[in-house]
Structure formats: structure tokens, C-alpha cells
Amino acid sequence: xxPEVSPxxxxxxxxxxxxxxxxxxxxxxxxxxxxxxxxxxxWLVSEMRDLGMSVFVDAIGNIWGIRPGQRAGAPxxxxxxxxxxATGGIYDGALGVLGGxxxxxxxxxxxxxxxxxxxxxxxxxxxxxxxxxDMMGSGVHQGALVLEEMLTVxxxxxxxxVGEELDRIGYRGNDAPITPAAYLxxxxxxxxxxxxxxxxxxxxxxxxxxxxxxxxxxxxxxxxGTTPMALRRDAGQVAMRIGLEADQIAADAGPPQVATVGVxxxxxxxxxxxPERARLTVDLRNTDGAALVAATERLIGRxxxxxxxxxxxxxxxxxxxxxxxxxxARLVDRVEAAARTRQLSVKRMPSGAGHDAQMFAPNCPTAMxxxxxxxxxxxxxxxxxxxxxxxxxxxxxLDLVCDLAGASS
Numbered sequence: 334x335x336p337e338v339s340p341x342x343x344x345x346x347x348x349x350x351x352x353x354x355x356x357x358x359x360x361x362x363x364x365x366x367x368x369x370x371x372x373x374x375x376w377l378v379s380e381m382r383d384l385g386m387s388v389f390v391d392a393i394g395n396i397w398g399i400r401p402g403q404r405a406g407a408p409x410x411x412x413x414x415x416x417x418x419a420t421g422g423i424y425d426g427a428l429g430v431l432g433g434x435x436x437x438x439x440x441x442x443x444x445x446x447x448x449x450x451x452x453x454x455x456x457x458x459x460x461x462x463x464x465x466x467d468m469m470g471s472g473v474h475q476g477a478l479v480l481e482e483m484l485t486v487x488x489x490x491x492x493x494x495v496g497e498e499l500d501r502i503g504y505r506g507n508d509a510p511i512t513p514a515a516y517l518x519x520x521x522x523x524x525x526x527x528x529x530x531x532x533x534x535x536x537x538x539x540x541x542x543x544x545x546x547x548x549x550x551x552x553x554x555x556x557x558g559t560t561p562m563a564l565r566r567d568a569g570q571v572a573m574r575i576g577l578e579a580d581q582i583a584a585d586a587g588p589p590q591v592a593t594v595g596v597x598x599x600x601x602x603x604x605x606x607x608p609e610r611a612r613l614t615v616d617l618r619n620t621d622g623a624a625l626v627a628a629t630e631r632l633i634g635r636x637x638x639x640x641x642x643x644x645x646x647x648x649x650x651x652x653x654x655x656x657x658x659x660x661x662a663r664l665v666d667r668v669e670a671a672a673r674t675r676q677l678s679v680k681r682m683p684s685g686a687g688h689d690a691q692m693f694a695p696n697c698p699t700a701m702x703x704x705x706x707x708x709x710x711x712x713x714x715x716x717x718x719x720x721x722x723x724x725x726x727x728x729x730x731l732d733l734v735c736d737l738a739g740a741s742s
Contacts, residue, residue, distance in 0.1 A: 336443040336735065338728045343435045344720055350376060350415065350431065351423035360714025361423055365416040365458035365469075366394070366498035373415045374504055377430065377455055384437050386453070390506030392480055393473040394457040394499045397511055400437050402450040402738065409447075409738040410513035411436060411730060412454030413520060413689060414470070418462040422716020424521045424723075428704075430455045432519040432727040436734050448739030452511060456689045457504075463488050464495055465545065466653035471689035474510050475696055477655075489596075515664065515737050516693040518701045519730045521718050523686045525709025533725055534672040534679040535703025539659040540691040541589065541620040541683060544629045545652035547596075547612065548575055548636055552645040554601065554609035565607050566644040569599045572611035574639045575632070579615045582628050590619045590628060591685070614652065620683055622656045658691045661698040668700050671732045677725055686711075702726050702733075 353376060354361040354369030363369040374396060381388050381398035389397045399408060413429025433453035440447065456474070461467025464486050472478035484496035499505035522528075527535055552568035576594040583592040596614040615632060619625040633649060640647035665681065672679035684701065693699045704726035707717040734740075 336439040336445055336731055336740070338435055338439060338724050338731055340720060340724045342438060343431065343724060343727055346380070346431045346434060347423060347427065347723070350427050354417065356420065356714055358714055360716065361417050361421050362419050363415060363417045363421070364419060364463040365460065366463065366493065366495065366502055368502070370416055371502035371504070374455070374502070377415060380434055381453065384434065384441060386437065389508040389511070390504055391474065391508050391510055392506060393470050393483060394504040394506065395470045395474055396455040396504075398437070398453045399511075400440070400447070400451045402447045404448060406449050407512050407514035408450035408452035409515050409517070409734055410452040410454055410511070411517045411519070411734065412452070412456065413518050414456045414459030416458055416460050416462070418460050418712050420714050421712060422710070422714060424716055424718050425523065425711050426459055426520070428521060428718075428723065429519045432730050435727050436731045439731055440740070445735070445740050447735070448741070449514060451734060451738050452513065458495070459689055461653065463490070463492070465489060467687055468655070468689055468692055469495075471692040475692040477692055513693070513697050515698040516690060517730060517733055518688060518690040519726050520688060520701055520703060521711060521716070522703040522706045523711035524706060526682060527680065527703060527705035528707060528709065530680065531678070532680045533677040533705070533722060534729060536665050536668040536672065536679055536681045537660060537684050537701035537703055538665055538681050539620070539657065539683050539694070540688055541618050541685055542622050542625045542657040543653055543655045543687050544617045544625055545614060546617075546629065546632065546649055547614050547652050548572070548647065548649045550611045550640055550645050550647055552609050552643065553607070555607040557605040557607055560607055567607050568611040568645055569608035571639045571643050571645050571647070572597065572599065572613050575615070575636045576613060578635045579617070579632055582617070582631055586619070586624060586628060590617070590624065592617050618685065620657050625657070655687060655691065658694040660690070660694055660700045664698045664700040667733060667736065668702055668729065671729045671736070674732070675725070675728060677729070702729055
């Protein structure tokens with residue numbers, strides 16, 4: 334009996350998790366390690382246990398559900414995250430975890446045993462919206478980030494520390510990390526390409542590099558009317574020049590270089606007062622690692638020059654530094670083949686967004702499956718993917734798991 338995805342069952346779970354942290358008007362707010370995140374975790378653990386899975390939590394709060402195989406050994410792992418940005422959609426990250434639950438459910442319903450175990454994982458703080466860096470849980474698990482350092486990270490809004498918040502919500506575990514034989518991640522594209530080209534499945538070839546940098550500028554408060562421009566130490570003006578330089582770097586480099594100023598704060602924030610302090614973050618991304626490093630070095634160098642010219646003091650620190658990664662070529666081929674077997678159109682493509690999968694890529698065969706995002710929207714309460722596309726992507730995931738884990742009835 335070939336296991337098949339149940340659209341009603343899959344979408345029922347999408348809707349159920351989407352009600353946790355739901356926002357008026359749509360979307361969710363499940364920032365990492367908040368009460369809403371705890372509620373989502375509790376729901377997920379309950380679902381895993383109902384499926385007969387063994388559930389574990391590691392020291393950074395990653396959740397693992399294990400369906401045993403006919404023999405012990407490294408599992409085929411599927412997963413993603415359930416934390417969101419403050420105004421997120423119900424599919425980003427969640428689809429990868431819920432697709433994993435559907436894989437296990439379909440195997441159970443069909444009475445299928447796999448030779449090797451199958452694991453479903455939900456990783457802590459993938460978004461980085463409350464704690465930087467992003468991909469924290471998967472990064473710790475795969476050795477790219479240091480556990481002890483991550484446990485001391487303070488929230489960007491000062492609302493808590495990772496280790497303390499894990500304790501508060503009851504999700505600081507201590508189980509040994511699980512080493513997968515392969516890692517697969519189902520995800521919405523979070524971009525417009527698949528929809529624009531009428532393609533059902535993205536076979537993701539890799540993830541572009543990400544550099545996040547925080548800049549803090551210290552100047553001097555003064556009267557906006559009586560202080561001549563040449564005699565000001567205006568932190569706000571310096572910050573604006575840094576933001577414009579980021580935009581110019583992307584324009585000069587051209588695609589695929591992108592730049593985003595995601596946070597911009599000035600103090601005291603009064604209409605008639607020269608700002609004494611400014612803080613901004615810049616997100617630079619590129620598929621070319623050397624070009625990304627050069628862009629970051631140019632931005633920091635220019636920022637230092639702007640501050641010196643204005644008589645201000647500049648400090649900066651990296652919030653995230655992730656090099657571009659390529660996924661396993663043979664596994665990407667298998668994603669493409671699985672889609673074609675189901676008579677689904679498929680496109681090989683890189684990911685512009687960061688994902689937990691990029692942490693696994695250096696250490697085990699890794700691949701991702703994309704499904705279209707309506708209007709290319711993500712990190713937006715109007716984020717949407719069609720049910721037919723979600724089901725198709727999950728079926729490709731299920732077929733691959735059966736292939737990799739050695740399914741037999």
C-alpha cells in the first residue's frame with residue numbers, strides 16, 4: 334500500500350497550529366520562547382505522542398519526535414520551526430513540521446514500517462526575531478553555534494535571556510543530539526518565482542549567505558533650530574547615511590545582492606531635537622560568499638567614515654554571519670525526480686531566505702522542497718499557499734522519506 338497524504342488531515346493541523354498566537358485579521362505572532370511559542374510546543378508534543386513517537390527536547394529547546402525503524406540507527410529527519418516573526422503567516426516554518434507529522438501519520442495509516450527511524454524536528458528560534466542570531470536551535474545542534482553562548486543571548490527588546498526563557502516555559506532539555514542520515518525540509522518559497530512561472534515544486538539547490546550587522550551611533554542632543562548644520566553631532570543623519578549606503582551597495586553589485594535596513598531607531602525621537610543616539614540593523618545577502626564579505630566590509634568602512642565626519646562615535650557588532658551553502662546534488666536530483674514521478678512541474682532554484690536546512694548541509698545529505706507563495710508574500714499576515722500546492726509538496730516529502738528510510742508494507 335502506497336502511503337498518501339490526506340488533505341483534510343494536513344490542513345486541519347495547519348489551521349490548528351495557526352490558531353495558537355493568532356492575530357486579528359490573520360497571521361500569527363509566536364515569537365521564540367514566548368507564551369504563544371510554549372503553547373505551540375505543547376500542542377506539537379501532544380500530536381507527536383498521539384502518533385506513538387518518542388519525544389525528546391535538547392539543551393537549546395529543539396523538539397524531536399522519533400518514529401522507530403526496523404533497526405536502530407541514524408534517522409531520516411524532516412523538520413523546520415514553529416516560531417514566527419511578530420506579524421507572521423501560518424505557513425512559514427510550520428509547514429515543514431506539520432508536513433513531517435503528516436508523513437508519520439500516513440505511514441501509520443498505511444501500516445508501513447521503515448528500515449531506519451524517521452524523525453520530525455522543530456528547531457528553536459529559527460526566525461531570530463526575538464533573539465539573534467537566527468537558526469539558533471539548528472545552529473547549536475549542528476555545531477555552528479556554541480550552546481553556552483546562545484543560552485546567554487538577551488532578547489533584542491530586553492524581554493528575556495534564552496536560557497532563562499527556556500526554563501520559564503519548561504523547554505530546556507538535556508537529551509543528546511540526534512545525528513540524522515539525511516535532512517529534508519518542506520517550506521513555502523517566501524518569494525514570487527514559482528507562482529509567476531506556474532511551477533508547483535521547487536527543488537532547492539542551496540541557501541544564500543546572510544550577514545546581519547547592528548550599528549549604534551552616539552552623537553549629541555541639541556536644539557534643532559539654533560544649532561547650525563556644520564556644528565551638529567547628529568546621530569540620526571549618520572544612521573540614515575549608513576542605510577542609504579546599504580542600498581547603494583546592492584545597487585552597485587546588482588542581483589543577487591540584496592540589502593535591508595530592518596531596524597531604525599533614533600533617540601530622543603523628538604521633532605525639534607537633534608538625535609543623540611541611533612541604532613539600525615542591516616541585513617546583507619548574496620549567493621557569492623566573497624562578494625558578501627566584500628559588501629559587509631564596504632558597509633562597515635563607510636559607516637566608520639560617516640561617523641568620523643559627523644563627530645559621532647560608532648560601534649557595530651555582527652548579529653549573524655552565515656556563509657552560502659549548497660545542498661547535496663544527488664538529494665536535490667531525487668527531489669526533482671520525485672516531483673516528476675507525481676507529474677508535478679519542478680524548478681531547481683536557490684533560496685533567498687535562511688533555513689534550518691543550511692545548518693545541516695555541511696554535515697549530512699540535505700535538501701529542501703519549496704511550494705509556491707501567493708503573491709510572493711511571507712513574514713506577512715496575508716501569507717498564503719494553496720491547499721493543492723501544500724498537499725503536493727507534502728506528498729513529495731512523503732515519497733522521499735519512504736525512499737530514503739526504506740519503506741515496506
